[in-house]
Amino acid sequence: MDIASITASQVIFFILAAVILAGSVMTVVSRKLLHAAVYLLFVLLATAGIYFLLNYHFLAAVQISVYIGGILVLLVFSIYLTSQVGEKMDEPGIVKKTVTMLISMGGAVFCFWVLCTGQFPYADQIHLNEIDMHAIGQSLLGTERYQYLLPFEAISVLLLACIIGGILIATGNTKKED
Amino acid sequence: MFDFSVITCWIDNLLRVEWGLPDFWTLAIEFVLVGVALLTAYALIALVLIYAERKICGFFQCRIGPNRVGKWGLLQVVADMIKILTKEIIPIKRSDKFLFLMAPFFVIIGSILTFAALPFGLGLQAIDFNIGVVYILAVSSLGVIGILLAGWSSNNKYSLIGAIRSGAQLVSYELSAGLSLMVAVVLAGTMQLSEIVEAQSDLWFIFKGGIFAFVAFVIYLIAGHAETNRGPFDLAEAESELTAGYHTEYSGITFGFYYVAEYTNLFIVAAIATTMFLGGWMPLHIPGFDAFNAVMDYIPTPIWFFGKCAFCIFMALWVRWSYPRLRIDQLLKLEWKVLMPITLVNLAAVAVAVTM
Numbered sequence: 001m002d003i004a005s006i007t008a009s010q011v012i013f014f015i016l017a018a019v020i021l022a023g024s025v026m027t028v029v030s031r032k033l034l035h036a037a038v039y040l041l042f043v044l045l046a047t048a049g050i051y052f053l054l055n056y057h058f059l060a061a062v063q064i065s066v067y068i069g070g071i072l073v074l075l076v077f078s079i080y081l082t083s084q085v086g087e088k089m090d091e092p093g094i095v096k097k098t099v100t101m102l103i104s105m106g107g108a109v110f111c112f113w114v115l116c117t118g119q120f121p122y123a124d125q126i127h128l129n130e131i132d133m134h135a136i137g138q139s140l141l142g143t144e145r146y147q148y149l150l151p152f153e154a155i156s157v158l159l160l161a162c163i164i165g166g167i168l169i170a171t172g173n174t175k176k177e178d
Numbered sequence: 179m180f181d182f183s184v185i186t187c188w189i190d191n192l193l194r195v196e197w198g199l200p201d202f203w204t205l206a207i208e209f210v211l212v213g214v215a216l217l218t219a220y221a222l223i224a225l226v227l228i229y230a231e232r233k234i235c236g237f238f239q240c241r242i243g244p245n246r247v248g249k250w251g252l253l254q255v256v257a258d259m260i261k262i263l264t265k266e267i268i269p270i271k272r273s274d275k276f277l278f279l280m281a282p283f284f285v286i287i288g289s290i291l292t293f294a295a296l297p298f299g300l301g302l303q304a305i306d307f308n309i310g311v312v313y314i315l316a317v318s319s320l321g322v323i324g325i326l327l328a329g330w331s332s333n334n335k336y337s338l339i340g341a342i343r344s345g346a347q348l349v350s351y352e353l354s355a356g357l358s359l360m361v362a363v364v365l366a367g368t369m370q371l372s373e374i375v376e377a378q379s380d381l382w383f384i385f386k387g388g389i390f391a392f393v394a395f396v397i398y399l400i401a402g403h404a405e406t407n408r409g410p411f412d413l414a415e416a417e418s419e420l421t422a423g424y425h426t427e428y429s430g431i432t433f434g435f436y437y438v439a440e441y442t443n444l445f446i447v448a449a450i451a452t453t454m455f456l457g458g459w460m461p462l463h464i465p466g467f468d469a470f471n472a473v474m475d476y477i478p479t480p481i482w483f484f485g486k487c488a489f490c491i492f493m494a495l496w497v498r499w500s501y502p503r504l505r506i507d508q509l510l511k512l513e514w515k516v517l518m519p520i521t522l523v524n525l526a527a528v529a530v531a532v533t534m
Contacts, residue, residue: 008205034277034330041323058309061316069319069352076326077345084333133308133369 012053019046031089033079041072055130179461179475183301212304216293220442227441229255231495238499262437267430270332277331282428282435284324289442291317296449297371299459299479310371311363314450315356318405321439322348325407325414325424328436332427340423343506344414348405350510354517355401361387361394361528362454375458380465382457390528395455397521402447403494404509406440410501411509448490452483456490459483 023043030036044067051060092100139147189211193204229244229252236243244251270278295310297303307313322345329341363369365387366377377383383391404411415423425436452458459479463471504512 008202008209011202032274034274034327038277038280038327057307057313061307061309061312065312065316065319068323069316073319073322073326073345073349076323076330077342080326080330080338080342130308 009053013050016046016049016053019043020050031091032087033083033089034076037072037075037079040075041068044068044072057130058133058136179300179479181301182299182479186301216290216304219298220290220293221438223445224438224441225255225259227445227491228258228437230491231441234492234495235499238496259434262434263431265430267432270427273333273427274331277327278427279432281324281328281331282432282439284327285321285439286324286435288318288320288324289439289446291320292446292450295371296446297375297453297458298483302459302480303372306370306372309369310374311359311369311454315352315359318446319348319352321443328428329424332424334427336420336422337424337426340414340416340420340426344407344424346506347407347411347414347509350513351401351404351411351517354397354513354521355405357518357521357525358394358398358401359450359454360525361390364525364528364532365391371453371458375453375460378457378460380463382455382460382462384455384457387455387528388531390524390531391455393520393524394528395451397517397524398451398455399447399490399493401513401517402451403497404513406443406447406494408440408444408494409498410503413503413506413509416503444491444494445487448487448494449483451490452486456486457482458486 020043023039023046026039027036027043030039044063048060048063048068051057051063140152141147141149143149190204190208193199193207199207232254233243233251244254247254247257269275292314294304295307295313297306325344325348326341329337329339329344332338362374362383365383366374368374368377378386380386384395385391387394407414414420415425420426425433428436459482461471461474461477461479461482463474
């Protein structure tokens with residue numbers, strides 16, 4: 001690639017890609033649990049950055065609020081209550097190491113093979129205009145073809161059931177203590 | 179009303195057409211300019227707020243507040259800033275160095291990112307996201323991570339307890355803060371901040387939206403105030419029980435980051451409340467009073483914005499210095515048994531009222 005023809009978004013993409021790659025390797029390799037969680041945080045943040053770069057702001061914001069604001073905070077909380085500063089995970093054995101190495105190498109080779117031989121007919125047609133929020137909202141809550149009211153409602157009911165279940169468990173425990 | 183996009187377009191035009199720079203360099207220069215402007219605003223707002231807090235706190239406690247350095251003590255905060263910059267950062271034995279040094283950056287980045295989407299005036303907005311409200315709610319959740327990491331990596335009981343309290347508090351109060359903002363979204367019919375401000379051009383939501391908007395505004399102020407970890411919700415850093423909570427072990431500028439982030443978060447909460455309910459930079463327009471509206475338009479839009487923010491901030495300081503600290507169970511009870519049900523009912527009611 002010619003250095004002079006490089007665009008600003010390409011530079012940003014390369015930075016984000018480097019963060020994702022380094023972060024994912026460090027997440028797996030790190031033997032301190034909370035460090036791994038922080039590397040995972042960087043991976044998730046950089047992924048959100050790629051969504052921003054593609055002008056899909058809604059997905060980026062959802063990525064940040066769900067994965068970082070929700071899941072990662074839960075993860076950190078649970079690591080928090082179970083481990084201490086300076087604690088390290090045990091070094092995995094040689095068999096475990098080789099098996100994981102082989103599997104991940106196989107995965108990497110497979111991905112490369114798909115990338116090199118696969119056809120990506122829509123790659124040139126990506127429209128980099130911002131996707132209108134109204135369009136997203138209507139396709140989530142519409143009943144026509146390519147609209148998703150039923151899955152949306154099913155997931156809402158599932159989440160509601162989870163919340164009520166959580167409250168039930170919480171109240172049940174306090175009664176026992178009395 | 180003066181449109182500030184005239185100035186930004188002039189700079190863009192100067193770089194692209196007059197100097198004939200390629201896209202890459204134009205964008206690079208503009209990114210740096212916007213970044214420098216936002217960071218300067220960030221630091222200046224924190225300085226002004228620290229001075230205001232000290233003076234107002236002094237007023238509530240029948241003291242004068244800072245009055246020696248400079249006229250009315252105006253240079254006191256500048257002196258304090260220089261002092262904190264020169265202080266040593268003390269490394270803590272048996273702490274987790276990597277996380278310990280990284281935690282303050284999460285806290286400060288979480289609040290700087292919100293600055294990108296705030297409309298400070300007509301045309302004074304770095305990025306006008308289609309989903310502005312969701313973006314602001316999303317990036318403000320980054321601060322929680324910083325607080326949790328700080329508490330854990332300090333390897334100190336007080337920090338740990340402070341961070342757990344703070345985490346529980348932030349995660350629960352985020353809900354009613356977000357849901358009460360949705361009332362303004364329902365009233366405006368959009369999540370784009372510039373359009374929300376435009377929708378208030380005939381009258382601000384706090385007046386136009388009736389009881390719903392008022393309830394949502396009050397709940398947002400309470401929940402937002404709780405999210406800034408300030409009294410009466412400051413039990414995460416309760417000095418009488420936990421020394422200084424999650425930032426006990428920090429010194430020098432790493433402590434300064436927490437301090438600055440606390441004050442700018444105060445400003446951000448006020449700015450969001452202003453944008454969503456008090457009309458943002460929109461001057462006070464009353465339908466039917468055309469002469470009055472025209473006079474109001476002569477006041478520059480940033481003055482409107484910062485004036486309304488100052489009002490909200492004063493309310494927050496007033497509450498802070500008037501009420502005693504809550505206990506953790508009272509704090510969570512307030513959120514889950516009082517604020518959340520009211521917000522949900524309010525949101526349902528406003529949705530029904532708007533569709534009717």
